[in-house]
Amino acid sequence: QKEVEQNSGPLSVPEGAIASLNCTYSDRGSQSFFWYRQYSGKSPELIMFIYSNGDKEDGRFTAQLNKASQYVSLLIRDSQPSDSATYLCAVLNMDTGRRALTFGSGTRLQVQP
Amino acid sequence: DTAVSQTPKYLVTQMGNDKSIKCEQNLGHDTMYWYKQDSKKFLKIMFSYNNKELIINETVPNRFSPKSPDKAHLNLHINSLELGDSAVYFCASSLGGGGNTQYFGPGTRLTVL
Numbered sequence: 001q002k003e004v005e006q007n008s009g010p011l012s013v014p015e016g017a018i019a020s021l022n023c024t025y026s027d028r029g030s031q032s033f034f035w036y037r038q039y040s041g042k043s044p045e046l047i048m049f050i051y052s053n054g055d056k057e058d059g060r061f062t063a064q065l066n067k068a069s070q071y072v073s074l075l076i077r078d079s080q081p082s083d084s085a086t087y088l089c090a091v092l093n094m095d096t097g098r099r100a101l102t103f104g105s106g107t108r109l110q111v112q113p
Numbered sequence: 114d115t116a117v118s119q120t121p122k123y124l125v126t127q128m129g130n131d132k133s134i135k136c137e138q139n140l141g142h143d144t145m146y147w148y149k150q151d152s153k154k155f156l157k158i159m160f161s162y163n164n165k166e167l168i169i170n171e172t173v174p175n176r177f178s179p180k181s182p183d184k185a186h187l188n189l190h191i192n193s194l195e196l197g198d199s200a201v202y203f204c205a206s207s208l209g210g211g212g213n214t215q216y217f218g219p220g221t222r223l224t225v226l
Contacts, residue, residue: 008153038154042219042220043203043217043218043219043220044156044203044217045217046214046215049214086154088154088156100146100158100161100169100171101158101215102158103155103156103157105153105154105155106154106155106156
């Protein structure tokens with residue numbers, strides 16, 4: 001079982017719709033969760049992080065965390081063609097001493113104009 | 114001003130050669146990382162240095178040797194290159210390790226022929 005799993009996609013949504021990206025993780029001790037966006041041929045950039053169960057909103061982006069279900073998601077409201085990219089979920093367990101992010105393989109999002 | 118820079122951006126070489134990739138950050142961060150991203154977009158930590166001290170050394174062949182001359186630089190030297198080393202290598206930095214935001218360099222696309 002992969003440590004961080006994401007559906008590779010592509011996830012295709014029309015412009016203006018809500019895009020929902022999902023991620024599950026296997027390490028129940030994970031404490032911090034991150035969403036990175038990576039445009040084709042570019043480097044990853046952090047969109048959001050979340051530590052506590054529930055929702056965290058930042059503009060058009062909402063991260064949702066459910067530690068009991070070991071599930072984290074990213075909602076993008078009013079999707080724009082410029083949101084088309086690969087979204088990488090990453091988790092962190094500081095207690096292991098490893099202190100490194102473990103990434104999923106990403107979900108490719110396509111927003112259709 | 115570039116925050117995290119890598120050179121070269123592209124590297125094409127023959128099997129068996131030795132090559133180096135350089136990374137520099139001007140963010141005043143104390144922790145630097147090397148990641149490898151394969152053709153399936155899976156981003157995996159290789160090494161992490163904090164204040165020039167090796168913190169993370171994942172299961173990476175010993176043909177890969179990182180060197181950190183100071184906090185602002187983390188170079189990656191690869192001996193006896195193999196076909197499977199072809200990937201995009203990203204350098205990143207953060208203030209403190211673990212969950213603090215990591216800023217990625219533009220990546221170095223290594224192609225081994």
